[in-house]
Amino acid sequence: MITQLLASGLALGSVYALLALSLVLIHKATDVVNFAQGEMAMFGTYACFALLTKTEFPLPVVMLAAVPLGILLGVATERITMGPLRSAPPVNALIATIGLWMIFHHTAGWIWGYDPVRFPSLFSPEPINILGARVAQNSLGIIAVSLLVMVLLYLFFEFTRMGIAMRAASQNRRAAQLMGVNVTRISLIAWGLATAVSVVCGLLIAPLTFLDFEMMLSVLLKAFAGAILGGFNSLPGAVVGCLVIGVVENLIAAYVSTAFKDTFAFGIIIVVLMFRPQGLFTREIVKKV
Amino acid sequence: MNLTRTIVAVLILALLVALPFGLGQYGYYLMAIVMIYAMVALSLNVLIGMGGQISIGHAGFWALGAYGSALIVTKLGFPFFLGVLAGGLIAAAFGALVALPALRVQGHYLAIATLGFALFVQQVLFEWESLTGGRQGLFVPRPSLFGFELRDDFAYYYLLLAIFLLLAWITGNFARSHSGRSLMALKMSSVAAECCGIARPKHIIIAFTISAFFTGVSGALYGHLLGHLSTETFSLAISLSFLTMAVIGGLHSRAGALLGGAYLALAPELMREFKDVQMVIYGVTLILCVQFLPRGLISVVERVWTIGTTPHATR
Amino acid sequence: MPLVEIANLSLSFAGLRALSNVSFAVETGEIIGLIGPNGAGKSTLLNCISRIYMPDHGTIRFQDRDLNSRTASEVAAEGIRRTFQNLELFREATVRENVALGLIYRYRTSLLAELFALPSARDNQRGALKEADQIVAEMGLSEWANVLVAELPYGSQKLVELARAMAGHPKLLLLDEPAAGMNREESRRVAETVRRLRDHKGITVLLIEHDMRVVMTVCDRIVVLDHGEKIAEGTPAEIRRSPAVVKAYLGDA
Numbered sequence: 001m002i003t004q005l006l007a008s009g010l011a012l013g014s015v016y017a018l019l020a021l022s023l024v025l026i027h028k029a030t031d032v033v034n035f036a037q038g039e040m041a042m043f044g045t046y047a048c049f050a051l052l053t054k055t056e057f058p059l060p061v062v063m064l065a066a067v068p069l070g071i072l073l074g075v076a077t078e079r080i081t082m083g084p085l086r087s088a089p090p091v092n093a094l095i096a097t098i099g100l101w102m103i104f105h106h107t108a109g110w111i112w113g114y115d116p117v118r119f120p121s122l123f124s125p126e127p128i129n130i131l132g133a134r135v136a137q138n139s140l141g142i143i144a145v146s147l148l149v150m151v152l153l154y155l156f157f158e159f160t161r162m163g164i165a166m167r168a169a170s171q172n173r174r175a176a177q178l179m180g181v182n183v184t185r186i187s188l189i190a191w192g193l194a195t196a197v198s199v200v201c202g203l204l205i206a207p208l209t210f211l212d213f214e215m216m217l218s219v220l221l222k223a224f225a226g227a228i229l230g231g232f233n234s235l236p237g238a239v240v241g242c243l244v245i246g247v248v249e250n251l252i253a254a255y256v257s258t259a260f261k262d263t264f265a266f267g268i269i270i271v272v273l274m275f276r277p278q279g280l281f282t283r284e285i286v287k288k289v
Numbered sequence: 290m291n292l293t294r295t296i297v298a299v300l301i302l303a304l305l306v307a308l309p310f311g312l313g314q315y316g317y318y319l320m321a322i323v324m325i326y327a328m329v330a331l332s333l334n335v336l337i338g339m340g341g342q343i344s345i346g347h348a349g350f351w352a353l354g355a356y357g358s359a360l361i362v363t364k365l366g367f368p369f370f371l372g373v374l375a376g377g378l379i380a381a382a383f384g385a386l387v388a389l390p391a392l393r394v395q396g397h398y399l400a401i402a403t404l405g406f407a408l409f410v411q412q413v414l415f416e417w418e419s420l421t422g423g424r425q426g427l428f429v430p431r432p433s434l435f436g437f438e439l440r441d442d443f444a445y446y447y448l449l450l451a452i453f454l455l456l457a458w459i460t461g462n463f464a465r466s467h468s469g470r471s472l473m474a475l476k477m478s479s480v481a482a483e484c485c486g487i488a489r490p491k492h493i494i495i496a497f498t499i500s501a502f503f504t505g506v507s508g509a510l511y512g513h514l515l516g517h518l519s520t521e522t523f524s525l526a527i528s529l530s531f532l533t534m535a536v537i538g539g540l541h542s543r544a545g546a547l548l549g550g551a552y553l554a555l556a557p558e559l560m561r562e563f564k565d566v567q568m569v570i571y572g573v574t575l576i577l578c579v580q581f582l583p584r585g586l587i588s589v590v591e592r593v594w595t596i597g598t599t600p601h602a603t604r
Numbered sequence: 605m606p607l608v609e610i611a612n613l614s615l616s617f618a619g620l621r622a623l624s625n626v627s628f629a630v631e632t633g634e635i636i637g638l639i640g641p642n643g644a645g646k647s648t649l650l651n652c653i654s655r656i657y658m659p660d661h662g663t664i665r666f667q668d669r670d671l672n673s674r675t676a677s678e679v680a681a682e683g684i685r686r687t688f689q690n691l692e693l694f695r696e697a698t699v700r701e702n703v704a705l706g707l708i709y710r711y712r713t714s715l716l717a718e719l720f721a722l723p724s725a726r727d728n729q730r731g732a733l734k735e736a737d738q739i740v741a742e743m744g745l746s747e748w749a750n751v752l753v754a755e756l757p758y759g760s761q762k763l764v765e766l767a768r769a770m771a772g773h774p775k776l777l778l779l780d781e782p783a784a785g786m787n788r789e790e791s792r793r794v795a796e797t798v799r800r801l802r803d804h805k806g807i808t809v810l811l812i813e814h815d816m817r818v819v820m821t822v823c824d825r826i827v828v829l830d831h832g833e834k835i836a837e838g839t840p841a842e843i844r845r846s847p848a849v850v851k852a853y854l855g856d857a
Contacts, residue, residue: 033397035345035404084580092579094343094397095536099579102529102572110565217525221408224401232398263412266405273390273398459719466718466725467708467732474694474705481692483676484654484685486709486772495715 003133005250011139012208013246014146018201019216019223020230020238021153022194028170028233029190032082032093036100038216038223040077040195043104044070045202046112049119049211059122066199074195078188086184109213116215121207142204149200150239153193157235162189218262222249225265228272231279241280297594301544302454309446317442318514319554324449325511327550330535331456331543332503338540339469340496341476343400346387346407347504347531350380352523354505355512356414356421359429362513369433373509380505381498383410388497392490399493407528415520426519429512442514449510456503457543463499472496526568533575539585548587605668607632607776607808608653613662615648622648623659624832630776635802635809637823637840639816641852644829646812647689650778653810654686655679666776681709683775687765687782689812693753699764700749704736706771736771743767758785766797777801779811783818791815795822820844828852 019038026034034040047069052062081100085093123141127134157163165181166189202216209215226245230237245265253261272279309320329347336342358376361367367375387406388399414421421427432439432448439445463469472492474482479489512518530553538549560567582588606629613626623645630636638646651657653664655676664671671679685706694702711732717725740749743763748756753764762782769777782798783791795818801807813819819826819840826843828836830852836843843849 027397033400035400081576081580088579088583089341091337091341091343092583094400095532096576096579098345098529098532099572099575102533102568102575106566106568106572110569217408221405224405228398228401259416260412263405263409266402266409269402269405270390273402277390277398462719462721462725465721465729467711467713467728468715468718470701470705471708474697477694477696478692480656480676481688481694482705484656484680484692485706485768486677486681487705488675488677499719 003135004127005254006247007135007139007143009247009250010243011142011246012250013226013243014143014239015201015204015208016219016222016226016246017239017242018146018149018204019198019219020227020242021150021235022198022201023223024227024230024232024235024238025194025197026190028235029166030082030093030187031090032097034100034191034194035094035097035220036077036104037194037198038220039101039104039108040073041198041202041219042213042216043108044073044195044199045119045206045211046108046213047073048199048203049117049206050112052120059120063122063200063203066203067196070196070199071192073199074191074193075188077195078191082187082191083184086187105213112213114213116210116212119206119211138207145200145204149197153197153235156193166190218265221262222246222265225268225272228269229280231281234279234281237279237281297544301547305450306447309443314442317446319558321442321446321449321514322511322554323547323550324446324453325507325514325550326531326534326553327453327547328456328507328510329504329531330538330546330549330553331453331460332500332507333531333535334540334543334546335460335463335503336496336500337535339464339472339476340493340500342493342496343397343532344403344497344500345400345525345528345532346403346405346410347500348523348525348528349403349407349410350384350501350504351508351511351527351531352407352410352414352520353380353383354508355429355518355523356427357505358509359427359512359518360420362430363428369430369513373506373513376509376512377502377506380508381502384497384501385494388494389490392493404525404528407523407525411520411523414523421518421520423520426517429516429518431516432510432513445514452506452510453547456506457546460543468492468495530568530571533571537574537578537586539587541584542587542591544590545585545587548590549585552586606630607634607667608810609663609665609668610649610653611663611665613649613652613659613664615652615657615659615661621832623652625662626829626832626834627662628827628834628837630808630810632775632808633802633806634824635798635811635822637819637826638810638812638829639814639819639826639843640829640835643831645832646829647780648832649829650686650780650810650812653679653778654684677709680772683773684778685769685772685774685776686778687762687769687780689780689784691758691761691765693761693765693768695752695754697753698750699745699753699756699767700733700736700740702753702764703739703745703767703771704732706768707735707739707773708732710772739767739771743770759790762786770801774807777807777809777811779809779813781812781814783813783815788817791818794818798822 019041022037023034026032044066048062048066051057051065052059077100081096082093085096121138123138125136125138127136157167166186169181169186205215205219222245223242226242227238229241229244245268249261249264252264309317312320329351336344354376357379358372361375362369362372387402415423432445434448439448471482471487474487475489475492483489534549534553537552539545557567560570578585608630611627613623615623626649638649640646648657652659655671655674666682666684694705711728713725713728740746745763745767748760753761756764766782783794786794798809798811799822802809823840825837825839827834828843828849835848835852836846
């Protein structure tokens, strides 16, 4: 029982982690928190579902198609909305992402309807035996896919030219600019990459919750909580933070009550901000003049 | 210069007083809604326009004001006015509580905290059935003044107008006060302001508290207008709509707040046919506004006005 | 008792040492110059004193009280005021308003009085503006009082920043390259102003400056930093003769 709970908690947490990674990725690259990230994930997932039902491609193919689709969605969104705001005060970009939130949220409902739809899963919910413990296959599948995405991200930032440039830019924007790193390009890539990751997140969560235009709100809140737990500036921090959130959520739902399983994240956000605002893993930040 | 400002103010006031005549019951109701929304827009003027802080959870404060006043009037038998004041104060107290932890960190944490807060408030109101009626909702008595019930939205509109003007006057005082100017200094450069002896946490808490108070008062007045409250009203969608109207009207002007309130109250009426896409249109207008009209629709009005009155204007 | 006592101050950014075990003291009424090659940690030191940075180790005492537990605004209110290397002005405000913002923290009324524009609040506003106008006049900026600072030439903007710092009645003034970007005549005037502030108002000054003429004429003592470490301290004459300083400067060139 407890291993089941832990495994499904970790699975949930790794889904949150994907969305949190998207949030932190864009924040590190451009200083913008994209409040529409969850809605973009939901929109991409609906698009994949349309592809699935219209073309009858097999599910794994559609899941692979999610990556270019997400990149396209992210890049187009960045170009149209964020590009013109690059020199505006930061609060304007924040407001624009809230506009995006409304657009994606209600366009999805408008096109695809407001009723939840069953979304097929790659993995069966049947438990299997691992080292004497019974663990649901779909938990393992979700963890595996998330892990794969994280490894790919790691390889990108560690070994590709663009990834290294992005890391440099996030540490010192002015210096990176002087070294010829193109800020516009970095923002585009961050949005593309982040949206692709978040669409994968949507595809993993849709089979668990049904595909629904409301499905990402609670995920967004928990991704925020996880990211804040991890300091909001560190990709591994966000992953660990979200895993903690996923496990805690499952334990609360099993042993306390399911009523507040979505809003407990708010409690975590407040507690972290009060006692350890820099997150669990990072040092206190200093202001740059 | 001061004279033209006074003339404009008098003209707007005359318009607001004369407007409802002949509109009919539904028209009165809409005008009342305009005022109620305009109060929220005013509160966002303080928070975003002066403080540079953003909230996507003002529905939470709105709800606290509405439920607070309704409960105090029905359960404790307080008069309507005290209920509204209490609604505002309850919201203000929570405003300070939400701002407090988020202040130690720079950036967008406060916005995230407000999002969580609003969802949390909505859920608590929903779950706490014994107090709030939960799913069934809560009946709220009509507003009354010195023992007379304002049964008609026509009369209520004038009360709302008076309260809006009071809040607008307070906003203006705040903008000129040392606290208000300290807040705007922090927005321009927080490092410079702090090195001038201006404490960041204190002033952001002040901004948040005032903003939450205005919104709470608005929510309280809204509850008494509707006569019935249910938690669905205080959704994320309304928080986002608030933000939209405040930005579109103009975050740096009290007349802009009024324009924003009118936009949010009347746009749904004009967009009846495309009900589904209404929120999409809000989103699009919000982004276009931030990109091309960052000072809101009111800046267009002001520009037209200055062109009309001062042909030799240098700037 | 010295006005400022800095002891074993260290700070590093992402593993890079910006300050390493720096100690020195500033006596009341002194003008101390802080010099050193680029990246020596001079601005970092100033930022530690005005509490924009939190040092990793070491203490800063001001009037025999520890500053580490205070915030930037508290330190400013206690009488440590500053200017910035790259100008931190309120760009969308006028000269007069910039100076006024430097002193309004001293004019406090209750928030309720402010919200309802009670006489006490309005008197306060008038008082603050009057004092701001006085300082604007003293600094010779009256002509520009109602001009947006962003529209002034660079040199005048530096002056506005100094005026804003003066508005706080500082006991200690931190100046980060006050003469940067100025011609010979203008720098001479800056040096004169700094002298005058000390002589007439008794203000203690800690200044960073690259213009050696300014440093050598105006400072009583000089502290030299290199790679985050203090390599020398003494009178201008002593510093000129110090082999360590010569090496640091020439070694860099």
